[in-house]
Structure formats: structure tokens, C-alpha cells
Amino acid sequence: MQVFAFTLMPWPYLPENYREQYDSAWVTFPNSHFDPVKGHALYTRYIDDLVYAAEAGFDGLGVNEHHQTAYGLMPSPNLMAGMLVQRTLGMTTRIAILGNALPLRDHPLRIAEEIAMLDVISGGRIISGFVRGIGAEYPTFGLNPAHSRERFHEAHDLIVKAWTQPGPFPWVGKHYNFRYVNPWPRPFQQPHPPIWAPSQGSGETIEWAAQHGYTYCQTYSPLAAIAGFFDQYRAVARESGYEAGPQHLAWSVPVYVGRTDEEAREQAWPHLSLFVNDLLRMPPEMFLPPNYTSEASMAKIAAAKKSIIGKRQTMEDMDAAALAIVGSPETVLRKIEAAHKILGFGNLVCIFQFGSMPQDEARANIDRLNEYVLPRVREFAPITPEPAAV
């Protein structure tokens, strides 16, 4: 098992009238609520905490991409990755970009270039996630969700070809056209950095990831739903002629370790609630804009996410569905082991800081994860090799 430390880098300072005044922390929540001075302190702290986790012995660090939202302050994951690469030079820590939102870019070659730069500078420590971006991302750059999936596939095909085929070559596509594809530098890892496909459970994405042998990374969903998603991956892998292993599956979930169950819940809950009930809140029209996904998978996602997006969650709700793992070291370990038995993932992405969790609690969480959880997890699930591309 590879264990990653991840924070969305949330903006926790919501105004008092937030719930009455605004229907979401995305797209329409005015950026006048962003205070650059507090922002400076937050970024500094979040980056320091990630480096702290790397030094503590986590296998990797995660960054991701979201736009126009207090939910997470990383519109450019590659910038974040660049800073973390420099702060972890000489270490083996992987930097997982979870991921670049391909369809939002008019110039996918820029992603090929940036990932190659990061991979070369880090000496081959980059994991390159590719995502479509959630529905709420689509008003940001005025991109029509109707073109999202075909742009995703075309950008992916172009980037991988740019990484693996000698240039220059021309690219003639529907959305992208280039006379010369010849990016410098080429990636450090051969044939290219591992590719991950983080998703909220879209059937098409799972199928695509399994067909390519890419690691499918499940963002927080109820455990029962994830079991179905991972089963689908394994089935498609079998149809594609290989057996999916733990290295092909990743689970991203908020984890908080306290001294006791009671203390853990008491400390984590206000921050979890802000995260899931306030920062993740959005109207269905924003979450699933027209044409963002096929009618079939729209219905599936709506069913799985209803519990998250639809109504206010309690600690008990989240606990019961394993939407977060909170408790004493023994409890957290037991829950991870139980989930591992059901899901068989080989990568655990711990969201160690969420909502308004302050630095001291986030670091105590890292310390306890490192002291009590990581060693035992590695016993029942040894580190697995990177998947080979199919």
C-alpha cells in the first residue's frame, strides 16, 4: 500500500450569513470573501503541512485542481506540485497530481510540457492524474460540457503520444490541431509517469481507466457504492485481458486519528461538517450541468452522491457510509483494514486536513497516522508495484 497525504487547501473563513445568503461555495460565491493576507498564511501553512507529512514518512503527497471556489485553493495543481517537488528534493516522496482537468485546457500540450518538467526535475516522482473537472468547473472557462468527454480523450491521446512518440509529428483532431508536436523536455519516467484517473464514479471513466490499466482513484463516496465501482474496474480489466491488482485502485477519503473515538469525533466533526455541508454544497444544476455525463451514468452518480450533495450530513451518516474515517488509532486501523478487505485498493489517499481544521490538529493527525496506522497498514498490505500500462 502506498499512503498519500492530501489536503484540498480549503478556504475556511466563510461569512456568518453564508448558509442563508449563498447556495454554494462555488462559481457564484463572491471572491470578495477571499482575503489575500489570510490566503498567504493559509498557503504557507498548507504547503508546510504537506512537507511535514512527507518528512514523517508518507509515500506521497497529493494536489488537485478546482476553480472559482472556497472548496479548494488550487486552480493550478502543477504550480503546487512544482513547489512540493523542490521542498522534497532528495526524498523518495511521490507527488500525485490528482489531476489536471484536461478538457478545460485549450492547449493540452502545455500539460504534457509541465508534467514532463516536473517529472524530470523531481527525478521521476510524478504521478499524473487526468480528470474532466466536476460539473461546477464548466462555467469557469465557458467550456461546453457537451465537449468534455471528447476533449478529455483527445487531450489524453495527444499528451501520451507527445510523451512516448519521437517528435515532431502533426496532430489532426476535432478539438486540437498542431503542425508540430515536439515537446521538450521528455518525461523522466519511461514510457511516461504513472497515469491516474480520479473520479466520483462515472461508469465511462472507470471503463476507460481499466481499459488503459490506469490507477482508478475514487473520490469520497459511500463504501457500498465504491465496492460496485471497483468491481466494474476489475470486470473491464478482465475483458481487456489482465487481472487488476491493488496497484490499480486508490481510495481518497478524509481520515482523522484522535487519542480516543470521542476525542476524534469531537475534534474532526466541525471541520468535516464545514467541508461536506458547506464547502461541497451546490445546487444540482451546478453539480451536473446538461451534457456533463451520459444519461445512464448521470442516474448512477446522482444515486451515489445524493447522500453527500443532497442533504446535511451528520457524523453518524458519514461514519456509517465510511465517507470519513474518524476515531482512535485502533478504530481507524480497524476501519481501513475492513475497507481494504472489501475494496482491495493499493493506494490510500488520506485527506488529513479538511474544512477549518487548524494546523496543530492537522499535524497531530499526521503524527498519529504515521505512528500507529501507516506501519500496520504496510503489514497487511505491502507496497505494490506501479501498474504497467496496458
Add this chain to the structure above:
Amino acid sequence: MNAPTRDGASAPAATPDERLVDVLGVQSRVSVLGDGPPLLYLHGANGPGWPPGLRALAERFTVYQPEHPGFGTSERPEHVETAQDLALHYLDLIPSLGLRTVCLVGQSLGGWIAAEMATLCTHDLSRLVLMGAAGLLLPDEQGRVDLFALNPEKVTRALFYDQALAERALAVTPTPEDIHAAVRNRAMTARLGWSPYMANTALRTRLRRIRIPTLVVWGAQDALMPRTHAEAYRDAIPGASLELIEACGHLPAVEQPAAFARVVGDFLSAPLAAPVTAGAR
């Protein structure tokens, strides 16, 4: 989805004739009603229907109402991505219907498509009516209603000046077929108009190419399509005039059927005063 009538059941319950017309390989569903000179009516984002104003117009014209590709139960050919693609489709529909020259009336999304058609070619068009037409993007539109961000209830409320009509529309329990059609209508509308928002930025300049008599009709209290768009269409199309319908929101054929049928019918029937020339107002 059939919009409710203002006064219950005044219109005669004539049944439209349903046809499937091959347009260069695309099967187009066309609903035909009435008697008189041919009139091609292009429906809005809510899909086709026969509101009382349109039925009244069918007493003076033979109204051909196609369902847009991708709407309702109509197929969406892969190549149809923009309002201009639909404009070409409908220019090709006219001869496919065996017609030579038609009056063209477009409502909302259909008005946008109609405007695109008239900028491309007016050989088969005699007169043009744009009603609550989408298609333009004007500066300083902050606060304009975003169809794709609103929930269906708020969209319905924004359609009407008389909120009693909105209440009546909201009280109707949709059938599964209605829901399926509404999802497809919304998806196709978003495909055409997500960004730039319900507009083709090249259209405004091209409007000067329109050389047929044109009437712009607008609900005076239209909350979905700002009045500035009506004025922009009037100002950009040579010789066009603007007719406002009072006590009316986005759907004149639903909310003011008599005024709609009179204003549109009279414009389409009036003898030509003089040929439209470039720069005429």
C-alpha cells in the same frame, strides 16, 4: 410540454398532421396545422407545442412546426453542434417539404435559428418574425438569467408575466415521456448555447445581410430575454421594426395569444410597401 392557455379551452381542438421528412439523410419530425400560405415556425428551448396563439395563426396560415434535432424524441445527428448547423438543416427542410417560399417565425431559441437562416440565405424566405429571440450577446449583461444555473421551477416562473400561468404550468404533473423530453430539450439547448451564452458572436454583424421584411416581437415584460436584445435586432436588420406586446413575458403565443396572432398575422399578410434596400430604417 404543452403550455397552459390563458382562458382554458377556446381554441378549436384541430389535430396537427404529423410527418417524418427526410432532410439530406436526417429524419425530421414536422407537425402541420392550418390552412393558407406556408409558415415555418421554429420552437423555443421548451420544445414544440401548439399554444393558443399559434393555433389562432393556423387559421390564416399553414403552419409547419418541426421538432429540433436532439429535442424530444428526435435524433441528434453528430454534426449538429451549433445554431448555425440547425439553420442549414431548416434551409434544407423547406424544399424537402415541397415548398418554395415560406414565412419564417422563430420563438426564443427558434428565433436565434431563424435569424441565422436569414443571414445565410433568404431565397426561400418571404418574411421574418423574431420573437423573444436568443442569439445575441450584448455588453454588460451581468445579472441576466442563466437558464442552465436555474432549477426548472425558477425557469418556469421567469417565463411568465402573469404568475398565475406559472402556477398552472407548475401544477401539471409531467409524464415520464414529458420528463424524458425535458431532459433532452435542456441538454440540446445547452449543447447549442452553453458558451457563448445562447449566442453566436458573429451573428450581430451578419444581420445586415437580411433583405426581407422583418418584424421583431417581444413581450414587454420578458424576464428571460432582455428588451435590449429586441432593440439590437431591430437596429441591426435593415428596415426591421419592433412590436412590444404588453402584459406579456417570454411567450406571447401563450400569454397574449390574440395579440400575438394579430400582430404576427397582420405583418405576414400585409402587402409589401416597398422593397427593402440597404440601410433603410
